[in-house]
Amino acid sequence: MGMSNYLETKWLNTIRGFVFMGVNEVYVGLFTTPGTDLTPGTEPSDSAYSRQLVTFSEPVQESDKAVIKNTEELSFAPATENWGTISHFGLFDASTGGNYLFHGEVNTAKTVETDDQLKIQANELTVSLE
Numbered sequence: 818m819g820m821s822n823y824l825e826t827k828w829l830n831t832i833r834g835f836v837f838m839g840v841n842e843v844y845v846g847l848f849t850t851p852g853t854d855l856t857p858g859t860e861p862s863d864s865a866y867s868r869q870l871v872t873f874s875e876p877v878q879e880s881d882k883a884v885i886k887n888t889e890e891l892s893f894a895p896a897t898e899n900w901g902t903i904s905h906f907g908l909f910d911a912s913t914g915g916n917y918l919f920h921g922e923v924n925t926a927k928t929v930e931t932d933d934q935l936k937i938q939a940n941e942l943t944v945s946l947e
Contacts, residue, residue, distance in 0.1 A: 826883045829876040829946065844868035844912050845891055845942065847935065848905035852920035857907045861900035861929070868912050869893060871942065879945075887942040893935045900929035908944070919944060 846868045848858025860866065869892070873885040904926040908919040921944075929935055 826876040826878075829883050829885045829944070842910065843871050843873070843918070844909045844915070845871050845887075845937070846907045846909055847893070847900070847903045848907060848920075849901040849903060851905045851922070852907050852917070854920075857909075857917045857920065858905045861896070861903075863896055863898045863900055865894040865897040866900065867894065868909060869937075870912070871908070873944065874940075882945045884943050884945040886940045886944075887937065888939060890939050891937040891942070895934040896929050896931055898931055900933075900935075902926050902928045903935060906942075 846857065846860050847866075848860060850858040852858040860868075871891060872888045874888050876883040876885050878884075903923060905920060905922050907917055907921075909915045909917055927935060
């Protein structure tokens with residue numbers, strides 16, 4: 818059974834604020850291994866790495882689904898050691914620890930080596946309900 822665009826938009830607005838869960842902030846974490854519905858993937862162990870706070874747009878319709886996107890560029894600190902290949906990401910309700918909320922695969926995996934800086938441009942991180 819599919820979800821209507823109206824209901825997708827309502828849920829995405831709820832996700833933006835996580836009002837029902839008491840979550841005030843959402844952070845993006847990077848993974849070198851895929852996450853599952855139960856456990857996140859492997860985040861880089863570099864002391865310079867930290868999850869980035871993300872703000873999402875109002876839901877918009879794209880093709881047959883409603884989506885929300887990051888409104889600002891997300892800049893991770895330059896790597897002080899090799900992170901490996903970033904292939905997946907997760908959303909969390911805290912900058913460390915916290916609750917694991919969503920997971921997904923990046924469009925193009927990127928190998929991050931010492932001194933590289935990974936950035937996610939505005940509108941590149943898309944969340945939809947499928």
